Amino acid sequence: MRIGCPREIKNHEYRVGLTPESVHELIAHGHEVWIESGAGLGIDAKDTDYVEAGAKIVDGPDPIFAECEMVVKVKEPQARERAKLREGQVLYTYLHLAPDPDQTADLVKSGVTGIAYETVTGPGGTLPLLKPMSQVAGRMSIQAGATALEKAHGGRGVLLGGVPGVMPGKVTVIGGGVVGWNAAQMAVGLGADVTILDRSPEQLERLGMYFESRAKTRFSNKANLAEAVCEADLVIGAVLIPGAAAPKLVSRDMLSSMKKGAVLVDVAIDQGGCFETSHATTHADPTYVVDGIVHYCVANMPGAVARTSTYALNNVTLPHALSIADMGWKAALRANADLAAGLNVHAGKVTFGAVAQELGYDHTPVEAVLAD
16 A cells, blocks of 8 residues: 655644654554655654655655545644645544534545544443543643743743642642543642542542542532632633534633632543633644633644654554555454544545534444445
């Protein structure tokens, strides 16, 4: 199979879909890999590194979109990339379609076969291709929030860890999954006063056993959520419904009860955000203020630590890329139900139920596609 990896064009996105090491593996399996010139510079991977791994370097993205059977990326294709996609081509990347009707419409129109990293499943319903970026984003959320809390950045001027004789900052983490767990680890490490909310008693028990007295856990209902948000200096939104739009858990009315200069970090922004007042921002202009509350809503947080993120991502995406290339996408999905869960669109049809429901499309089950 001919596999192409274009340079990412989203604002301040420095990750790359394939590392030189991943290219070497694909070449060893007998495949051809085309890399857009400069695609790996954000992780300090030069064109010569890819050539040594066996790749062909091409100028610009057009040859990749025109001639490659599978396109491997990191972020969802931007409008000018979507215009180049075509029927019969496999797109393997993060998509986050539920909150993005324009992208969904373009992918449906193109006829492309879109396999989304974020809905590929693992044992017990886990999301192994999302997990490493959730780990990165969770950890980054605390350092981003701590920076936004500084007075020079519009925050309250609170040091999360405090100092002897001064109370530490209060951090509320909404959601105790991978993002929330990693955010809490970082906040606890800084010495903050941490509260984690979740709706799963089993998850709360695991969190309580892990953090012991270093963090508090609370069941997430409306009253507890409102109280925890009101008391917080920093709130981390870490909720996820796989493939679907994130629920709006913090309303605009709740902002009036918060401390002026408090910070909201919405890690769920890729799925539309879990704060009513959230809208996506970029690393170039990461924050804005609503009713005196600082919002940090960067939609590609892990792109800021591109080398760490790219290698962590390739560790989990490469095995499926090899399966798709070795077997063809349909045979690979038939052989692996977890990978089949990643199919979001195919030949003008929406194949992921939550996306179809959210955006008003007819749902074509993956099983029906694979049976053809």
